[in-house]
Amino acid sequence: MATVRVPILYNGEWTQENGEYRFTGTQIRGIKVPHSTTLEQLVEKVAEVISIDLSEIVISMKFKFKTSSEPLPPMEILNDCDVEFFLEETNSGFRNPLCITYERRVNIIEPNGDIRAENSPPTRHLSWEESHYYPTVDLSASQPEVDRVRIKDDSFIPHPTEVHLDVEDRMVPDIEARTVHLEAEDMTLPNIEVRTDSPPVLTIIQPRCSNNYLPRLGLLASSNSISTNDSFLSVDNLVSNEIGDDSDGFMERQQFSSKEVLQGKLSAYAITRNFEYKTFMSGKNLLVVTCVDKNYKWRLRAVKVNNCGMFEIRKYCHVHSCSHDVSMKDHRQASAKLIAQNIQFKYDGSSSSYRAADIRQDFQQQYSYDISYHKAWRARECAMQIVRGSPEESYKLLPQYMAMLEKKNIGTQTFLEVDDTNHFKYFFMAISSSLRGFSSSIRPVIAVDGTFFKGKYKGTMFIATCKDGNNQIYPLTFGVGDSENDASWLWFFTKLRESIGEVENLVFISDRHPSIKKSVSTVFPNATYGVCTYHLKQNLRAHFKDVDVGGIFKAASKAYRLTHFTYYMNEIYKVSETVGKYLEEAGIDKWARSHFDGRRYSIMNTNIAECMNEILKYDRLLPIHKLMDGIIDKLRESFCKRREEAAATNSRLTKWADKVVRNRQIVSQNFRVINLNLYEFIVKDGDLDGHVNMLEKTCTCQKFQLEQLPCVHDVAVCRHRDFSIYDYCSYYYSSDAWVLAYSETIYHVGPQEGWDVCGDVCAREVHPSLEKRSSGRPKNNRIPSRGEEKVPRKCSRCGGRGHNRLKCMTPMSLHEWYLVLNLYAM
Numbered sequence: 001m002a003t004v005r006v007p008i009l010y011n012g013e014w015t016q017e018n019g020e021y022r023f024t025g026t027q028i029r030g031i032k033v034p035h036s037t038t039l040e041q042l043v044e045k046v047a048e049v050i051s052i053d054l055s056e057i058v059i060s061m062k063f064k065f066k067t068s069s070e071p072l073p074p075m076e077i078l079n080d081c082d083v084e085f086f087l088e089e090t091n092s093g094f095r096n097p098l099c100i101t102y103e104r105r106v107n108i109i110e111p112n113g114d115i116r117a118e119n120s121p122p123t124r125h126l127s128w129e130e131s132h133y134y135p136t137v138d139l140s141a142s143q144p145e146v147d148r149v150r151i152k153d154d155s156f157i158p159h160p161t162e163v164h165l166d167v168e169d170r171m172v173p174d175i176e177a178r179t180v181h182l183e184a185e186d187m188t189l190p191n192i193e194v195r196t197d198s199p200p201v202l203t204i205i206q207p208r209c210s211n212n213y214l215p216r217l218g219l220l221a222s223s224n225s226i227s228t229n230d231s232f233l234s235v236d237n238l239v240s241n242e243i244g245d246d247s248d249g250f251m252e253r254q255q256f257s258s259k260e261v262l263q264g265k266l267s268a269y270a271i272t273r274n275f276e277y278k279t280f281m282s283g284k285n286l287l288v289v290t291c292v293d294k295n296y297k298w299r300l301r302a303v304k305v306n307n308c309g310m311f312e313i314r315k316y317c318h319v320h321s322c323s324h325d326v327s328m329k330d331h332r333q334a335s336a337k338l339i340a341q342n343i344q345f346k347y348d349g350s351s352s353s354y355r356a357a358d359i360r361q362d363f364q365q366q367y368s369y370d371i372s373y374h375k376a377w378r379a380r381e382c383a384m385q386i387v388r389g390s391p392e393e394s395y396k397l398l399p400q401y402m403a404m405l406e407k408k409n410i411g412t413q414t415f416l417e418v419d420d421t422n423h424f425k426y427f428f429m430a431i432s433s434s435l436r437g438f439s440s441s442i443r444p445v446i447a448v449d450g451t452f453f454k455g456k457y458k459g460t461m462f463i464a465t466c467k468d469g470n471n472q473i474y475p476l477t478f479g480v481g482d483s484e485n486d487a488s489w490l491w492f493f494t495k496l497r498e499s500i501g502e503v504e505n506l507v508f509i510s511d512r513h514p515s516i517k518k519s520v521s522t523v524f525p526n527a528t529y530g531v532c533t534y535h536l537k538q539n540l541r542a543h544f545k546d547v548d549v550g551g552i553f554k555a556a557s558k559a560y561r562l563t564h565f566t567y568y569m570n571e572i573y574k575v576s577e578t579v580g581k582y583l584e585e586a587g588i589d590k591w592a593r594s595h596f597d598g599r600r601y602s603i604m605n606t607n608i609a610e611c612m613n614e615i616l617k618y619d620r621l622l623p624i625h626k627l628m629d630g631i632i633d634k635l636r637e638s639f640c641k642r643r644e645e646a647a648a649t650n651s652r653l654t655k656w657a658d659k660v661v662r663n664r665q666i667v668s669q670n671f672r673v674i675n676l677n678l679y680e681f682i683v684k685d686g687d688l689d690g691h692v693n694m695l696e697k698t699c700t701c702q703k704f705q706l707e708q709l710p711c712v713h714d715v716a717v718c719r720h721r722d723f724s725i726y727d728y729c730s731y732y733y734s735s736d737a738w739v740l741a742y743s744e745t746i747y748h749v750g751p752q753e754g755w756d757v758c759g760d761v762c763a764r765e766v767h768p769s770l771e772k773r774s775s776g777r778p779k780n781n782r783i784p785s786r787g788e789e790k791v792p793r794k795c796s797r798c799g800g801r802g803h804n805r806l807k808c809m810t811p812m813s814l815h816e817w818y819l820v821l822n823l824y825a826m
Contacts, residue, residue: 003032004087007754010050010100014062020071021064023099028753035087038080052102059102065089074099255305255312259287262302262311264341267333271367276332287311292332331369339363339375340382347387353618356380391456392768394623395424399764401625401749402429403757405632408747411435413499416766417491423767426488427480428495429628431635433744434476435499441737442466442474443601443730445507447532448516449609450484454620458771460484461620461627462492465608467601468741469733470654472642473608476500478631480624482771489515493523502526507598509606511535512586528598531590533557534605540579547576553583557591557604560702561688565594593706601707629749636746643742649735652726657733660709661725668712673720681720683713692717697728709733 012025029049033042046061047054062074063086077083077098089096249269256262266289270277277298281288285304291297301315339359346354356376364370389397402414411432417425446464453459462479477496481488506527510516512535520529536557537550549572556568573580589595593604619630651658674682679695690713691700698704703711708730710718718725731737749755795803798810 003034005756006031006033006087007097008046008049008100009097010102012099013101014074014099021074023062023064023074023097025097025099028097030754033087035084037083037087039077039083042077042083046098046100050100056105057102058105059100062099062101063089063096064099065096250300250313250316250318252313252316255310256302258309259302259304259311262287262313264338266300267335267338270333271331271369278332330371330375331367334363334367334369334371334375336375336378336382339371339379340386343379344383344386347384354380388622388626391623394625395766395768397625397752398424398427398766399761400752400755400757401628403761404749404755405429405628407756408749409433413495415495418766421767422765424624424769425482426491427624428477428492428499429479429631430477430496430499431632431746433639433742433746434474434635436744437741438466438474438476438500439503441732441741442468443603443732444503444505445509445600445603446476447509447603447606447609449510449606449613450513451613451616451620453480455623456772457769458482459624459769460488461616462489463609463612464496465612467603467608468642468654469657469735469738470642470646471602471656473611474741475612475631475635475638478628482769484513484515486515486518489513489519490522493519497523505599507600509600509603511606512539528596528600529590530596530598530600531586532604532606533591534607536583536586536591540582543582544576544579547579549575549579557593559592559594560706561700562594563688565592594702599706599708632746632748636748639742639744639746643739646735646738646742649738652735653729653733654735654738657709657729661715661729664710664712664715665719668716668719671712671716673716681713681717683716685713689713694723694728704728 008029008031009023009025009027010029011027012023015022015024027050031045031049033045037045042061043054043059046052046059047057052059061077063077065072065075075082075086077086086096086098249265256265266277275298276292277289278292279288280290280299287302288299290299297317297319299315299317300313302311302313304310305312343354343359356373356379359376359379360371360373363376398416402416406412406414409432413428413430413432413435415426415428417427419425443466446466448462448464450460450462453461460481460483462481463475464477466474466476468474477499479492479495481492506524507530508516508520508524508527509530509532511532517529520527533554537553540547540549540553552568552571552575556565556572559565559568569580569583572583583591589597593600615634616627616631619627619634622630646654649655653661668683668685672684674684676682679693681692681694683690683692688701690711692698692704692713694714694717697714699711699713701711701713703709704714710725710728714728715725717723718728726734793804794801795805795808795810797805797808797816800808800810803809
């Protein structure tokens with residue numbers, strides 16, 4: 001029987017922010033249930049997994065329905081139809097978590113003396129007085145009929161010490177005393193209304209803070225509404241308690257899930273209340289803290305609960321009126337770890353630039369404490385460690401991440417290679433959506449480039465990108481190696497060949513790195529290799545600093561006609577014969593469009609790969625599996641955005657191609673067309689003219705066959721003979737190909753807690769690379785290529801380099817003084 005995997009999220013509550021509902025659960029489990037599961041079976045299964053007694057607890061099951069429109073409220077499962085709907089949604093690939101909330105049942109004594117259970121009222125946040133002093137009345141099943149006792153309102157009687165509930169003797173014959181005594185220190189009780197006109201039933205509401213209920217208090221909220229979340233809230237939610245409010249959220253017999261949680265809440269409480277404490281005693285089973293001022297009594301003693309890791313407060317004196325002089329400039333409880341847990345949300349995205357200086361400024365503005373830069377920096381590092389994990393752990397998770405990526409995106413290609421000691425060596429990733437889009441709808445021109453890592457360990461990321469029919473970046477594959485050497489590039493191109501197979505008329509473009517050229521000729525013998533014209537131009541600037549031929553070289557590289565290319569090359573020889581010979585040695589057939597052996601369309605440089613390097617600028621700071629996760633996120637966002645853009649296009653061509661063709665229509669309006677036969681024409685353009693063959697789709701200007709878009713001569717023929725221009729445009733530029741390129745969905749791997757991989761994958765060991773980055777501040781900026789040296793600024797006054805006119809130290813002439821005085825006089 002087919003089963004459905006359902007993740008269960010519990011120990012949390014539903015919140016609403018900006019109209020969106022979120023469940024802040026702290027624990028997650030998983031179950032497998034068949035499609036025919038009923039509501040009763042699902043409830044029993046959930047109760048078994050999260051260890052809940054259904055005789056004492058009633059659970060509520062809700063889930064979020066995913067929709068592209070406005071967010072909807074969570075849907076509660078109330079019957080078998082809801083269960084069937086939820087399982088169908090979960091089985092469709094969304095993996096909706098089942099969010100569980102629960103509350104205690106209440107005991108109701110029937111007129112016949114039986115006890116039955118009834119659901120308690122809806123959950124609400126209780127104040128400290130309610131949860132601590134709410135009375136518990138223990139009644140046996142043999143007690144007789146009594147009137148219904150119910151809460152009238154939420155008001156409280158200040159400091160009562162005794163409450164009398166007087167009833168007639170006939171109603172309570174077996175009760176020895178007709179008075180219920182409820183005594184407690186500083187007790188507050190709700191108003192109680194006794195009704196005699198209703199059926200004789202006594203409703204006993206058990207306290208929410210009984211021995212079986214462990215409250216989880218988030219002390220980083222205000223005292224008016226204490227959160228039930230064990231985790232720390234963000235810095236933005238650290239709100240100081242109101243003056244005069246003694247409700248601090250701590251009480252005797254209160255339990256916490258661990259010692260660390262208790263310490264964190266104590267620290268947060270001390271910061272918001274503007275006092276400091278010191279640890280008097282601390283061990284595995286004990287924690288005693290006292291106020292730093294010896295003249296005051298605030299203290300707390302907590303011990304470990306037997307046979308578990310929970311801590312319970314045994315003694316607590318909440319009196320604290322410390323002198324303002326006791327508090328230090330740098331709060332001792334404002335540890336780097338506590339600050340990190342409150343600012344970790346700032347580092348969810350890879351492009352976050354929340355600096356240590358920003359942390360200091362925010363903390364000083366909100367709490368008037370000036371923490372040191374070193375503490376802020378350590379808090380930043382700790383926050384990034386919490387959110388992103390360590391690099392060492394990331395390498396261990398890489399096999400599991402690869403397995404889940406292939407599982408979520410069928411057809412995805414991932415490869416991992418390690419050395420003899422299981423240390424990381426190479427990694428390759430190609431998403432199935434990109435591979436299938438490339439094979440069906442993308443021009444077969446691939447630009448490859450490499451860029452360095454910025455993390456703890458050295459490495460180089462290899463990128464292979466293309467351009468879609470709208471002339472936008474289309475990422476294809478990604479790889480990681482030790483450096484740009486022969487072995488790593490050969491491994492990358494080998495895996496690329498395994499992913500895309502044999503592609504007709506394939507072209508590779510890169511800089512003049514010898515390893516790339518060698519690997520392309522080895523792995524793709526039938527492909528054509530081209531040189532990036534931008535990098536070659538920069539090499540000219542580096543080798544020949546006194547010769548400026550950049551503009552002429554650019555015109556020569558982009559020339560379509562051989563006559564135009566010959567003219568520009570002659571001009572280069574006139575300027576410098578050495579430069580001309582250098583360009584010939586570089587291979588004219590590698591960089592000149594008019595001499596190129598293959599069809600590189602309008603792609604002349606590797607700018608598309610360089611753009612990807614810039615897009616992943618901050619992602620390269622992350623551990624390796626987080627880096628790949630960031631790449632998947634950017635691909636998914638790009639595919640969704642361009643899929644909608646392509647689907648909304650009304651033209652038969654992409655936006656870019658349609659604009660190019662329209663501009664050529666305007667240029668060719670005055671051209672004269674001469675018929676040679678049914679398919680050949682001469683187009684008079686006032687220059688070299690054009691001989692067009694509509695059957696072979698060629699023109700003597702070569703733009704028609706090289707770009708696969710109608711040139712100005714072909715457009716003139718189409719208008720003259722009433723041909724459809726769209727019939728002479730390559731399929732790659734059609735809107736159908738544009739839609740098909742982004743038609744498939746890219747699925748995110750999801751959080752690590754939801755990964756489902758086999759034991760062999762989990763057992764695979766991968767250690768970090770042996771090469772670590774050298775000590776010191778790592779370089780974050782791109783290393784400029786040869787010829788890209790920064791040109792110092794030039795002063796407009798004296799003509800000197802290295803400064804501008806505002807910082808010029810050259811004495812001003814009388815004429816300049818006169819101009820300045822006239823300017824201010826105006």
